[in-house]
Amino acid sequence: MLSSKASSNCHGQDSLYFLGWQVYEKNPFHEVENPTGIIQMGLAENQLSFDLVESWLRKNPDVMGLKNKDGESVFRDLALFQDYHGMPAFKNELVEYMAKIRGNKVKFDPNNLVLAAGATSANETLIFCLADPGDAILLPTPSYAGFDRDLKWRTGVEIVPIHCSSSNGFRISMFALEEAYERAQKLNLKVKGVLITNPSNPLGTTMTKDELQSLITFAIDKDIHLISDEVFSGTVFDSPCFISIMEAAMDSNLKRNTDVLSRIHIVYSLSKDLGLPGFRVGMIYSNNQTVVSAATKMSSFGLVSSQTQYLLSYMLANKKFTSNYMKRNQKRLKKRKEMLVSGLKKSGINCLKSNAGLFCWVDMRHLLCSNTFEAETDLWKKILCEVGLNISPGSSFHCSQPGWFRVCFANMNQSTLQVALRRIKDFVERSSFNYQQNMGSLSRKLISNWVRKLSSADREEQER
Amino acid sequence: MTRTSSRSNLFSRSIGQVRISSRAISIAKPNESPYYIGLDKASEDPYDRLSNPDGVIQLGLSENRLCFDLIEKWMSENLGHSITGRDNGELNINGIATYQPFDGTMELKLAMAGFMSHIMGGAVTFEPSQMVLTAGATPAIETLCFCLADQGNAFLVPTPYYPGFDRDVKFRTGVELIPVHCRSTDNFALSVTALDQAFNQTRKHGTKIRGILLSNPANPVGNLLSREMLYAILDFAREKNIHVISDEIFAGSMYGNEEFVSMAEVLDSEGFDKNRVHIVYGLSKDLSLPGFRVGVIYSFNENVLAAARKLTRFSSVSAPTQRLLVSMLSDARFIEEYIKTNKRRLQNMHALFVAGLKGLNIRCADSSAGLYCWADMSKLISSYSEKGELELWDKLLNVGKINVTPGSACHCIEPGWFRCCFTTLAEEDIPVVLERIRKAVENTTDLLNSS
Numbered sequence: 001m002l003s004s005k006a007s008s009n010c011h012g013q014d015s016l017y018f019l020g021w022q023v024y025e026k027n028p029f030h031e032v033e034n035p036t037g038i039i040q041m042g043l044a045e046n047q048l049s050f051d052l053v054e055s056w057l058r059k060n061p062d063v064m065g066l067k068n069k070d071g072e073s074v075f076r077d078l079a080l081f082q083d084y085h086g087m088p089a090f091k092n093e094l095v096e097y098m099a100k101i102r103g104n105k106v107k108f109d110p111n112n113l114v115l116a117a118g119a120t121s122a123n124e125t126l127i128f129c130l131a132d133p134g135d136a137i138l139l140p141t142p143s144y145a146g147f148d149r150d151l152k153w154r155t156g157v158e159i160v161p162i163h164c165s166s167s168n169g170f171r172i173s174m175f176a177l178e179e180a181y182e183r184a185q186k187l188n189l190k191v192k193g194v195l196i197t198n199p200s201n202p203l204g205t206t207m208t209k210d211e212l213q214s215l216i217t218f219a220i221d222k223d224i225h226l227i228s229d230e231v232f233s234g235t236v237f238d239s240p241c242f243i244s245i246m247e248a249a250m251d252s253n254l255k256r257n258t259d260v261l262s263r264i265h266i267v268y269s270l271s272k273d274l275g276l277p278g279f280r281v282g283m284i285y286s287n288n289q290t291v292v293s294a295a296t297k298m299s300s301f302g303l304v305s306s307q308t309q310y311l312l313s314y315m316l317a318n319k320k321f322t323s324n325y326m327k328r329n330q331k332r333l334k335k336r337k338e339m340l341v342s343g344l345k346k347s348g349i350n351c352l353k354s355n356a357g358l359f360c361w362v363d364m365r366h367l368l369c370s371n372t373f374e375a376e377t378d379l380w381k382k383i384l385c386e387v388g389l390n391i392s393p394g395s396s397f398h399c400s401q402p403g404w405f406r407v408c409f410a411n412m413n414q415s416t417l418q419v420a421l422r423r424i425k426d427f428v429e430r431s432s433f434n435y436q437q438n439m440g441s442l443s444r445k446l447i448s449n450w451v452r453k454l455s456s457a458d459r460e461e462q463e464r
Numbered sequence: 465m466t467r468t469s470s471r472s473n474l475f476s477r478s479i480g481q482v483r484i485s486s487r488a489i490s491i492a493k494p495n496e497s498p499y500y501i502g503l504d505k506a507s508e509d510p511y512d513r514l515s516n517p518d519g520v521i522q523l524g525l526s527e528n529r530l531c532f533d534l535i536e537k538w539m540s541e542n543l544g545h546s547i548t549g550r551d552n553g554e555l556n557i558n559g560i561a562t563y564q565p566f567d568g569t570m571e572l573k574l575a576m577a578g579f580m581s582h583i584m585g586g587a588v589t590f591e592p593s594q595m596v597l598t599a600g601a602t603p604a605i606e607t608l609c610f611c612l613a614d615q616g617n618a619f620l621v622p623t624p625y626y627p628g629f630d631r632d633v634k635f636r637t638g639v640e641l642i643p644v645h646c647r648s649t650d651n652f653a654l655s656v657t658a659l660d661q662a663f664n665q666t667r668k669h670g671t672k673i674r675g676i677l678l679s680n681p682a683n684p685v686g687n688l689l690s691r692e693m694l695y696a697i698l699d700f701a702r703e704k705n706i707h708v709i710s711d712e713i714f715a716g717s718m719y720g721n722e723e724f725v726s727m728a729e730v731l732d733s734e735g736f737d738k739n740r741v742h743i744v745y746g747l748s749k750d751l752s753l754p755g756f757r758v759g760v761i762y763s764f765n766e767n768v769l770a771a772a773r774k775l776t777r778f779s780s781v782s783a784p785t786q787r788l789l790v791s792m793l794s795d796a797r798f799i800e801e802y803i804k805t806n807k808r809r810l811q812n813m814h815a816l817f818v819a820g821l822k823g824l825n826i827r828c829a830d831s832s833a834g835l836y837c838w839a840d841m842s843k844l845i846s847s848y849s850e851k852g853e854l855e856l857w858d859k860l861l862n863v864g865k866i867n868v869t870p871g872s873a874c875h876c877i878e879p880g881w882f883r884c885c886f887t888t889l890a891e892e893d894i895p896v897v898l899e900r901i902r903k904a905v906e907n908t909t910d911l912l913n914s915s
Contacts, residue, residue, distance in 0.1 A: 006771035065543040081755040129488040278783030294488035305782035306755030
């Protein structure tokens, strides 16, 4: 009775997430009320700077009350505003903010900006615009697990992974790119584009200008599109500074090819750096007018609430606020990341060197009893149940090598992070060279419950 | 690569040689439907009694502006102090920014369930756990289509129907809409015979019908499905093993004396298979908040709910809006007053407008709900055809400067019918509208022979 899409399991590949979340939800950590509970480190949310947003909201009750600067109610206009072109004032502020994040090295035209209900919606809409059912998109791994749904589910488009490895810090090599393209050809899949996440989720690294330009050259060469998901662009807290795909495309050599700009598209949202995922504000930026036109009409399926557009246009218009926010947020992220990295180091665990993001890509290969994904899953379960930390195993990011984990640090306060670090230290000291699995009966019971629940799990996870 | 000079390729090739999807190419084309052309024209040159008296009067958008004063009053009394002060108030901003459940917070579902029940006269109780909230009714319809049908399948839809369904159902899902024609002889009522005919015809052509898409109250006609008709539809659906989507977005915009019966109410009373029924609702019409993007999928089918919940990641309601609405919808006193006043003002406008049209010898179909009337202007068109209808539409828009929706945009099988929304008007605007209609069709003899 259901459509094949609704009954398919193509969204269920991340079943480990369901299990992790379920266990976490049953026993969530709370400093006072549940200090032995599980600490959520699988949610890439930025809660470090919400106090700054909150303080602005409190100082501007009129805006929350849907009144303008003269104290007049703008409610009527907002209530009726459902123009899929978006609120001009809001888009003007967004492009300025986006430019600011990029050091003002690029300028954006608000007419090329299409709003969407979150980057989730933006990514899906872009794929609808660029590829037909049965076509393929190349995606470097490790990558955000949600892409399996966002890019494939309703669009009918395939993902062909570009395998990156720790041997070169998981950077995208031309070799890996070509290999992925050929693999797609062998599968009789028409490649329509490459989608990169820059800064990377889960790596937390930014791409160099050379890397970006190589990708652009590749896209021109194969006559395909290049989507740059830059949702973490505002979370760059360390050098090297962020270089947007748009900046790389401005290079004079590439500009000679007039097609360049029409094949490059950026996805952005306010969920990561501004820490407002609940507001559902995402966007597509493209110089390709047909894409803009089609995406604009498709945005009817995910318009941003006019109330939210109004609120945020005021907030972003306050340049002092945005400058202050960006500076302090980056500082807090850097400090928190360093705390995680140094804490893990004390336990003999290294992280991939990163300069952005809300997480670290952690190397736990030396803690595996064998170089296999089964061993990775066992370690993950142990860390979840015995240590009480919900971290994300590399397999859920389609990493080709076992032993890597994504650990988020921006969704908790300092003392909670310290508790987490202490737990890891204890765990490592306990395990030392004993690789025997010593799961308690409680963990065993939980696992058999999971297996039963796997077939009927419809628990939604909300992380990136 | 050399550019081809073939004209058929011009559009797709107009932006370098970078190919985009065929879906995007067809969607990106300029809107050809008079529904959209008229909307654009009216928004480019909007009528204002004082500042732009020669502008286009918008009668093509079913928006309700009659009760904004009530909501504004509520806002000024409730929004001001809640944010800054008490943390326990519903409008506080704690936790507003973080990820919320994609299908809506339980608080809002509870509030919506209560509101929906209220506007439907208390005859149904809605379970919050069977609700999935979406960013407007538009994604609610699309999401349901993705859940209930595969590419190439079809839904039966009674005509005339809301032009937006063509977009909601067909744009991205690959699902078709098969019209089931209703006629003026029985006031555009739906008949099972017509449903059956359309079903069999479609099946002969090899297309699988997965369900029926209804709007009740109907848009653009404004009539209701009787209890008996609801039973008949459910019987039909059971016999053919198909779904029923009931878009009840105008349930709270009643002005007639007839009683609105929700599909949910009928299901409660008889032993019908609830798994095939799905209701769509939203706050764009009854509460005049289309900009806030709040829609509902209400289903009894656990599998559909499970799938729909996952799909809401693409179209969730924004958190600040959820907060605001929980507060507003929970204010029982305000909602009570709003519903009563809205109905009264709606009745008033409807009566005035329809009487005004009658004075021009333009009769309207019998209707009990909606923000519009379905007007028969067939006597005013030069030729009894779609061409004649569009000529009149064009005259009304460009000469008369009023935007109404021609029946052909709604797939009406009889030419000459027009949907006129009257809830964007103030009483003083009605004579202006009537005068403009009169002027635009001045040379048509029938007007002068008003009986």
